[in-house]
Amino acid sequence: MTEARTLVDARLESWADRMAGEVPGRLGEALAYALRSPGKRVRPALVLGAARAVRGEAEAVLEVATAVEIVHTYSLVHDDLPCMDDDALRRGRPTTHCAFDVPTATRVGFLLVPVAAQALAEAAESLQLDSEARRALGHELFEAGGIRGMVGGQWLDLEAEGQQLDLTGLMAVHRGKTGALIRAAVVLGGIAGGATAPQLDALRRFGEEIGLAFQVADDVLDATATSEILGKTAGRDAALAKSTYVGLLGVDGARAEAARHQALAIAALEEAGLPTESLGAIARYIVSRAS
Secondary structure: OHHHHHHHHHHHHHHHHHHHHHOOHHHHHHHHHHHOOOOOOHHHHHHHHHHHHOOOOOHHHHHHHHHHHHHHHHHHHHHOOOOOOOOOEEOOEEOHHHHOOHHHHHHHHHHHHHHHHHHHHHHHHHHOOOHHHHHHHHHHHHHHOOOOOHHHHHHHHHHOOOOOOOHHHHHHHHHHHOHHHHHHHHHHHHHHOOOOHHHHHHHHHHHHHHHHHHHHHHHHHHHHOOHHHHOOOOOHHHHOOOOOHHHHHHHHHHHHHHHHHHHHHHHHHHHOOOOOHHHHHHHHHHHHOOO
C-alpha cells in the first residue's frame, strides 16, 4: 500500500501539473485539485499486486495503476455532487464542487475520463503490448467505469434510496458501484503483467469478491466511525436513507459478510495456484481498515 501510494502519487502530481498547464484557467486548476486528492490508493495497489502475482514487474504497470486511480477520482468528483450524494468533505478536504463550483466539478469529472484514457494509452505503449492486449485494457477499464459498471451501480444506488433492498439486490448495486472498478484493477494488473487466461479468470473472481468486501467494510465504517477518522462525512448512508449491509445484517453480521467475501477472494487465488502474499494482504487490509 505504501509503495503504491508513493509511486502513484508522484504520477498523479505529474498529471496534475500537465493538466494545469494544458487546460487554461479555473478548469485546469480544478482538474489539478481533483488529481491531487490524497487517498489510500487501494485500486493502484491491486494493480501492482495482480501484476506481481503473475510474475509481472510492478513498476512497469505503474501507469496502468495511475489510469485506474484517475477513473476512481472522476467517480468521486461526481459522487459528491449535489445531485448525487451532496457531500462537502472528501479525503479530509473540501470536495471539488465546494472548492470550485458545481458546473466546474461536473466538467472535471467528465474530462478525467479522457485523461485516464491517455494514461492507459501511454502505459500500453511503454509496455509494448500487442493490439489485443491494448483492446483488453481499454475495454476492461471503461466498461468498469461506465453504465455496466460504476455509473449503472450509482444509478441503482440512487433509485434505491428510501428502500430496504434484500441481500441479492444490495449485491447487484455494489457489484457495479464499488465492485466493478476494484475487479477491473485486479484484471488490468493481470493483463499488463502477462497473465494466462486461467490466471485472469482467478484474478477476476478475486476482484469480484474483494470488491464486495470493500463495500461491506465501507458500510460498517460509515455507521461506526467519525468524520475525522474517515476524512469524509460519516453517517451519510443513514441521512440519505440508503440500503446498506449494516441496515440489513447489523454491524456484526456485516463484518462477518465482509470476512466471508475476503475468504472467497483468497480461495480463488489459491485454487489457481497464484501467490497470495501481496493480494491477500490487501484483501485483509480492505476488511480490517479503520478509514
